[in-house]
Amino acid sequence: MSDTAADPATAGPASSDHRFQVDLRGVIELLSEHLYSGPRVVVRELLQNGVDALTARTAKDEDFKLSDGRVTLELLPARTTEDGTNHPPTLSVRDNGVGLTEPEVHEFLAKIGRSAKRGDIQEDTFIGRFGIGLLAGFLVAEEIVAITRSVEPDARPVEWRGRADGTYTVRTLNADLAPGTQVFLRAREDRLEHFEPETVRERAASYGSLLPFPVTFKHGRSGPDGGEEPLNEVPPWEQFPTDSPADREGLLEWAEAALGKKFLDAFPVTSDAGKVRGVALVRPESTVRSRTGDHRVYLKRMLLSEKADGLLPDWAFFVTCVLNADGLHPTASREELRDDAELAEARDELGMSLRRTLLRWAAKDRDRLHRLIDVHYRAVKRLAVEDEEFRKLAADWLPFETTAGRLRLEEIRKRSDDRLRFASTMDQFRQLAPVASAQGMVVVNACYTDEQELLETLPDVLPVTTEKVTAADLSEDFTELEDDAWDAASTLLNVASDALTPLDCTPDVRRFEPKTLPALYAIGEEASFLRDMERSKEQANELWGGLLNEMQKARPQVEGPRLCLNWSHPLIRNLAATAATPDDRGGAVARGTVRTAVELLYVQSLMLGHYPLGEAEFELFGDSLLGLIAAAVDGRGVGRADGAGKESDDG
């Protein structure tokens, strides 16, 4: 036995060649379940073939223009012929396009995956290209019949009859027909709902109403005397081509009627790349950033999708577009745009088109930009980060959350003399907010996406400086105590130091605003990081704990957290007085109570600053609270500066 694998090129005598066989029913199931969104697409595929046939005719027949084209959909009701045969309802789609010769019928209608729309032809000439669209007809029909007559001179009409079991017949007809094709779908018994007049009409109008030639619908009752009902509409970008107030109003009314929604604003957009023309509608509500678009896209004026994605740059998530693209490509399902180089180029250009409009508003139509910013400031901020010119023009109107409430940048600059202070995390912002606002200092909350990046790029376009601040930075500016106050506070500081050293925290006594805040836990960014790590270690297993230890050691020495006691607060002064109780008047007990009070202040300021508490801190909280309650019940209480505390000591 050979120990080498058989070489397919040399193995055995040559076998005879066979052709792959296609199980049509299997292919149809594949299409219906995995490619198409449902039988709705049948009308679209037939219409599309009509559009392509008309385009092909314009290339072959120089006297024929696309606007000479015509597609008619007709619904023939079920009927019984004289010989007693029942005919199911039938949908016919007729065009006066290029038609097919008999050899072409064999080549293109009967070969799955064969399309006349490939080869040397420029890719965006036709909508179809895969050679499977017609098969969609079998999603609703048992039999598809095409009667076609080519524009080729002397071509004879041909009838093709294809069945879902994979068989077909072809015959030439003697009739004298004009060039074009009429396709008939004979309803499948279990798909009759797709042959209801209103259903067909709605689908035909939805896919084909913007086509640049007459598209009509006909059925027993349509039109005044059974005539054809036109389905065409003028596209909104042709009805309202400019950004004038009148066109804007018209466009907003059109959008409300067509999309069932009141939009905030509307304006035209264009891109040479992808040959795009359309309108942008500004959403009435603020939206979160997401890639999922809901753009209504037409390709060669046929509806492709109402939920197309990837058409606009990320920052433009505040608009919905309705547009037509003659130079973009569909995916095989024909329900999305292919993510290719043309789409990328068109996306950039549409972004530029939007940006130009916003720049124009910034220069000449400020009310419009204001209205847009009020709702969509997040999106506009993203654009401001990316685009220096826009940033320069619009930055002053952008709102920010600050310690003084929501303010426009213009106001923040005025209140802070162009010195823009910001906190970079929500926790930092919360911690410093009471102190900053009590001191009349405006600090911006830059914890949201884009905010910090935007602030840091403002000095490029405006005469401002930016500075990241933390509660620890603010506490540096707290007022130092005068000598006599310092003396009065010294025992309190010693007691506080004893209480806080085991917690890696240093006490300090200063005067600061707000007077109502007895203590502030102040921690810089680095120390805050280490504190978080400490908390994580408590929850981590041994392996992670060890790793975190190493990381902690690797960080440079940083200044630790401080508990700033506020000398302006009466409680702190009372605690200082109590701590200073002479030993012969119960000083030791008093200092024990003060220590408990400091521990409680420590935990309270942690909680006020939204710092998560560690195990030791929780324990401390429980113990000191109980200690204080016990002291109160004993009648000792925490001393008061006026001596009441001392009296209770005696008592």
Ligand SMILES: Nc1ncnc2c1ncn2[C@@H]1O[C@H](COP(=O)(O)OP(=O)(O)OP(=O)(O)O)[C@@H](O)[C@H]1O
């Ligand atoms: N109305 C029509 N007029 C003329 N030719 C037609 C018509 N409908 C179909 N054909 C011919 O049949 C071929 C196959 O059509 P089909 O719809 O299956 O695929 P396609 O349009 O080429 O590509 P896709 O699968 O992307 O739609 C077409 O390429 C075209 O040559």
